[in-house]
Amino acid sequence: MSKKKTTGTKKITESVEGKDVSTNTVETIQPSTVNTDQPKSEPPKIAKSEAPVKPAKASKDEPAPQTESLPQPRRSVAFIGSECYPFVKTGGLGDVMYALPKALTKQNCDVKVILPRYKCIPWEYQEKMVYRGSFEMDLCADGATYYVGIMEYVWDGVVYDFIDNEFFFTAGNPYTNLVDDIPKFCYFGKAALAALNYMDWIPDVIHCHDWQTGLVPIYLREMFGATPLSRSKVILTIHNLRFQGKYDIQMISYWSNLPMHLFNKDVLKESYDDANMMKGGLTYANMITTVSGTYAGEIQSPEYGENLDAHLRYHSGKLRGIVNGIDYDMWDSSKDDLINTKYAIDTVLKKKRKNKLSLQEELGLEKNEDVFVIGLISRLTNQKGLDLVNAILPAMIDGNTQVVVLGTGDPWYEDSFRNYEWQYKGSVCANIMYDEGRAHRIYAGADALLVPSKFEPCGLTQLIAMHYGTIPIVRETGGLKDTVLPYNMYTNDGNGFTFDRYEDGLLLDAVNRAKTLYFTERDRWDDMVVRDMHKDVSWENSARQYRQMYVDLTC
Numbered sequence: 357m358s359k360k361k362t363t364g365t366k367k368i369t370e371s372v373e374g375k376d377v378s379t380n381t382v383e384t385i386q387p388s389t390v391n392t393d394q395p396k397s398e399p400p401k402i403a404k405s406e407a408p409v410k411p412a413k414a415s416k417d418e419p420a421p422q423t424e425s426l427p428q429p430r431r432s433v434a435f436i437g438s439e440c441y442p443f444v445k446t447g448g449l450g451d452v453m454y455a456l457p458k459a460l461t462k463q464n465c466d467v468k469v470i471l472p473r474y475k476c477i478p479w480e481y482q483e484k485m486v487y488r489g490s491f492e493m494d495l496c497a498d499g500a501t502y503y504v505g506i507m508e509y510v511w512d513g514v515v516y517d518f519i520d521n522e523f524f525f526t527a528g529n530p531y532t533n534l535v536d537d538i539p540k541f542c543y544f545g546k547a548a549l550a551a552l553n554y555m556d557w558i559p560d561v562i563h564c565h566d567w568q569t570g571l572v573p574i575y576l577r578e579m580f581g582a583t584p585l586s587r588s589k590v591i592l593t594i595h596n597l598r599f600q601g602k603y604d605i606q607m608i609s610y611w612s613n614l615p616m617h618l619f620n621k622d623v624l625k626e627s628y629d630d631a632n633m634m635k636g637g638l639t640y641a642n643m644i645t646t647v648s649g650t651y652a653g654e655i656q657s658p659e660y661g662e663n664l665d666a667h668l669r670y671h672s673g674k675l676r677g678i679v680n681g682i683d684y685d686m687w688d689s690s691k692d693d694l695i696n697t698k699y700a701i702d703t704v705l706k707k708k709r710k711n712k713l714s715l716q717e718e719l720g721l722e723k724n725e726d727v728f729v730i731g732l733i734s735r736l737t738n739q740k741g742l743d744l745v746n747a748i749l750p751a752m753i754d755g756n757t758q759v760v761v762l763g764t765g766d767p768w769y770e771d772s773f774r775n776y777e778w779q780y781k782g783s784v785c786a787n788i789m790y791d792e793g794r795a796h797r798i799y800a801g802a803d804a805l806l807v808p809s810k811f812e813p814c815g816l817t818q819l820i821a822m823h824y825g826t827i828p829i830v831r832e833t834g835g836l837k838d839t840v841l842p843y844n845m846y847t848n849d850g851n852g853f854t855f856d857r858y859e860d861g862l863l864l865d866a867v868n869r870a871k872t873l874y875f876t877e878r879d880r881w882d883d884m885v886v887r888d889m890h891k892d893v894s895w896e897n898s899a900r901q902y903r904q905m906y907v908d909l910t911c
């Protein structure tokens with residue numbers, strides 16, 4: 357394997373997906389001079405893959421799909437992204453990369469998911485991966501080549517191909533800092549395409565996710581034009597426009613080996629000396645999608661556009677929003693082994709109380725089924741409206757209310773929630789950790805869930821909450837606006853409590869409206885619990901829309 361070569365000097369201040377990173381790392385980078393060969397086009401020379409392997413605990417003996425009863429025509433899709441549950445997940449992108457392919461297989465799509473083979477993927481999955489082949493790939497401007505291994509895993513009708521390279525994927529977390537992440541994802545995007553060619557698996561559509569795959573549409577047209585893959589259409593989905601993969605032009609041009617003329621303001625150039633991987637991908641993609649209709653509109657405005665609003669307005673003809681869903685097998689309160697008492701729609705009112713009591717016991721809160729328990733499950737970053745929560749937390753604690761926070765992220769928020777736990781012992785619990793099981797128990801045991809985000813492309817926590825009969829209290833932005841219908845006291849309709857402007861007083865007002873209903877009109881509250889559990893927040897409808905888009909693009 358080639359040694360790491362870098363070019364230029366840079367101070368990093370940008371945030372990366374999954375974690376707000378603000379480091380002062382300075383990396384010195386030397387241009388290298390080896391050879392300038394174009395990337396090899398790899399021969400389709402794989403051995404037949406071995407029998408599909410299923411993970412022991414998640415496997416199901418489902419019959420093969422009856423394709424004649426499925427929507428026609430069939431389409432093949434390669435998903436390319438940086439994380440995917442259960443292998444590696446830092447947020448909602450991981451959920452979507454797992455659940456949407458699975459939902460698409462039920463819509464007559466043949467889906468392969470291409471992911472990095474991070475070291476941190478649990479051994480229970482690593483050990484079941486099957487070697488599909490390997491090759492050397494040219495990458496950098498100096499022609500340095502890198503190893504690309506392909507490890508395969510098949511589960512629930514979806515094929516997962518992991519790109520293996522120990523040099524790029526050794527860190528414990530998928531995202532560390534941009535000085536490492538930019539080379540890693542320049543490599544990953546190109547290796548994903550080269551792997552498809554190598555496996556001779558030419559999909560109708562290549563579906564890329566977020567900035568980490570921003571170079572894929574460009575590589576596809578600029579470097580794979582003479583390969584069979586050039587037939588594929590390409591879609592780029594924006595899960596979070598805040599993260600764009602911006603770094604200096606010298607560094608990105610070195611690692612991508614893309615021609616300098618692409619570093620212009622319509623494609624990859626961001627500013628005088630910075631390039632932007634997301635921006636270039638948006639230009640080259642056949643379609644751009646994002647994860648809710650409202651966010652698709654918001655990102656074309658300066659307030660939400662993260663400096664790409666003009667670019668997105670220019671490309672708005674190929675931009676659309678499709679709201680996320682949740683996976684009903686993963687989130688099923690009637691079969692959830694991670695919660696204390698399983699429940700369904702007809703038992704929720706009785707059994708949710710048991711879950712509340714056991715949650716209080718687990719967290720060391722005062723055990724009382726009559727108090728109002730508010731949950732918050734979130735990355736602790738400034739996107740999530742935590743300034744508002746911090747501002748009103750003392751006003752929420754009134755002897756009848758408990759607040760349970762689960763999250764990690766910005767140390768300032770972590771400390772402030774720890775401080776509130778100390779100040780309001782027995783009423784506030786700050787779980788500064790990432791814990792899937794605890795998340796399930798909070799969804800099951802809390803009465804309401806706060807999602808007061810400053811911006812929220814879609815948001816999954818409010819969907820999971822509704823599905824578990826927990827009432828969301830949300831700000832009307834992005835997918836929160838599209839999925840939570842405000843409670844209407846006159847018609848006794850709606851799914852939750854909402855507020856519009858980003859102001860702490862308005863959040864407090866929404867919380868107080870929720871409490872008033874809970875404490876004074878419990879029948880109406882209970883109606884809403886049942887209504888929310890009935891609400892369709894599955895992937896089915898959205899998967900159908902994605903499928904239709906694939907068909908429209910390729911017929």
Ligand code: ADP
Binds near residue numbers: 814
């Ligand atoms: P984002 O992707 O912006 O973080 P989403 O609402 O789309 O927000 O998705 C968050 C996902 O991560 C949900 O599945 C949520 O349950 C999960 N999650 C967030 N924080 C934690 C945590 N500390 N422990 C367990 N799960 C978490």
Ligand code: GLC
Binds near residue numbers: 447680835
């Ligand atoms: C991003 C967004 C979140 C969305 C998720 C999955 O992380 O912040 O709103 O639900 O991606 O699309």
